[in-house]
Amino acid sequence: MKSAVIIFPGSNCDRDMDVALKKFGFKNQMVWHNDHEIPKSDLIVLPGGFSYGDYLRCGSIAGKSKIIKSVVEFANSGGLVLGICNGFQILTETGLLPGVLLQNKYQKFICKNVHVKINNKENKYFKNIKKEILELHIAHNEGNYFCSEDELKSLINNNQIAVTYCNENGKESDEVNPNGALSNIAGIFSKNKNILGMMPHPERMIDKYLSSNDGSFFFENLIENLK
Amino acid sequence: MKIKVIVTLKDGVLDPQGKAIQQTLNGMNFSEVKEVRQGKYFDIEVNTEDEKKAKTKVEEMCKKLLANLVIEDYKIL
Numbered sequence: 001m002k003s004a005v006i007i008f009p010g011s012n013c014d015r016d017m018d019v020a021l022k023k024f025g026f027k028n029q030m031v032w033h034n035d036h037e038i039p040k041s042d043l044i045v046l047p048g049g050f051s052y053g054d055y056l057r058c059g060s061i062a063g064k065s066k067i068i069k070s071v072v073e074f075a076n077s078g079g080l081v082l083g084i085c086n087g088f089q090i091l092t093e094t095g096l097l098p099g100v101l102l103q104n105k106y107q108k109f110i111c112k113n114v115h116v117k118i119n120n121k122e123n124k125y126f127k128n129i130k131k132e133i134l135e136l137h138i139a140h141n142e143g144n145y146f147c148s149e150d151e152l153k154s155l156i157n158n159n160q161i162a163v164t165y166c167n168e169n170g171k172e173s174d175e176v177n178p179n180g181a182l183s184n185i186a187g188i189f190s191k192n193k194n195i196l197g198m199m200p201h202p203e204r205m206i207d208k209y210l211s212s213n214d215g216s217f218f219f220e221n222l223i224e225n226l227k
Numbered sequence: 228m229k230i231k232v233i234v235t236l237k238d239g240v241l242d243p244q245g246k247a248i249q250q251t252l253n254g255m256n257f258s259e260v261k262e263v264r265q266g267k268y269f270d271i272e273v274n275t276e277d278e279k280k281a282k283t284k285v286e287e288m289c290k291k292l293l294a295n296l297v298i299e300d301y302k303i304l
Contacts, residue, residue: 056292056293057295060292060295064291064292092297093295098297099297100295100297100298102240102241102298103241103243103244104243105241105243106243107243107244107247144241146240146241146297146298147297148297180241
């Protein structure tokens with residue numbers, strides 16, 4: 001399986017993602033934002049970080065970069081596109097995913113482990129995954145997912161809510177909502193589930209000696225589903 | 228010529244920075260302050276003197292980049 005990680009100026013989780021993808025069997029290539037073409041891939045990843053210094057709005061400048069046209073074409077043809085953290089913000093700014101990531105409710109940069117519940121397994125990302133609840137890391141200042149009421153209804157009706165913040169038993173509440181996100185949303189799918197954007201970082205959780213191992217479940221499962 | 232643009236958050240969209248500024252102003256004894264909403268201001272210099280043409284272009288810029296219409300409104304001054 002082949003993957004491509006796009007690097008923007010200011011991306012800082014690109015190498016972690018490269019390590020994670022390779023660890024679980026992907027042949028990964030790094031692609032610079034100023035390139036026009038992406039090598040043939042089964043998965044494109046927009047990594048976390050601070051693309052273009054978060055100027056204007058997080059992800060807005062990256063959303064207009066040269067490489068994005070190829071990402072949009074790939075996504076619209078049904079290709080798998082995964083956006084983590086700033087990658088999620090970029091996906092909303094390109095319009096590939098609905099809504100927007102606002103500044104955290106309490107004006108703080110949040111850097112901690114959280115639990116998220118997988119809400120929909122009928123897709124390439126989570127089908128057959130061995131866990132319902134994952135412990136993952138978040139590190140962001142703009143992770144407060146927001147969309148209109150109609151859009152939220154449409155997300156619910158189309159089963160587009162991918163992961164939600166919860167406690168270790170899977171209970172969602174305001175107490176475990178780190179950033180004020182609407183309906184505890186930590187990640188969403190596109191309508192046909194080929195695009196996934198989420199704030200938590202599975203690539204930081206692939207070594208049980210360093211952190212939690214729950215990201216391993218995600219990547220192991222993803223590559224199996226793509227074979 | 229220069230075109231000025233103001234981008235503001237739509238009503239109902241959470242503005243934690245505006246809220247913090249409001250609370251600080253209240254703390255500085257500006258007790259009359261009820262709410263602060265923070266926005267962005269752009270000075271855009273364009274190479275034309277045709278104001279109508281320039282504003283049409285700037286409007287396109289607002290829709291495509293300067294504002295995120297999910298959460299923001301723009302005003303061309």
